[in-house]
Amino acid sequence: MDMDDNVPKSANDPLALLLKQDLDPLSVAELHERIALLEGEINRTRAKIDLSVNHKASAEALFRK
Structure with a gap:
């Protein structure tokens, strides 16, 4: 299973945006x-x-009671 299989399909989804964020500039x-x-x-x-x-x-x- 590819990690992209779990990425929400909507481009505006907060999780999708988070996963696409470039981590290179971060300390x-x-x-x-x-x-x-x-x-x-x-x-x-x-x-x-x-x-x-x-x-x-x-x-x-x-x-059930």
Whole structure:
């Protein structure tokens, strides 16, 4: 699987724009900062997934009673 398979198709999609950004002009410190920000976004996304899964499980448990 090619990494481009996961790139959103819309040219204006924020993720697509992020993946196309040229990293060459960035310093090592800026690259570390970028990684920290992206890891924060990954954690935020995972928390949303957990919340959604837990919400769905709670709703299913409620309706099984």
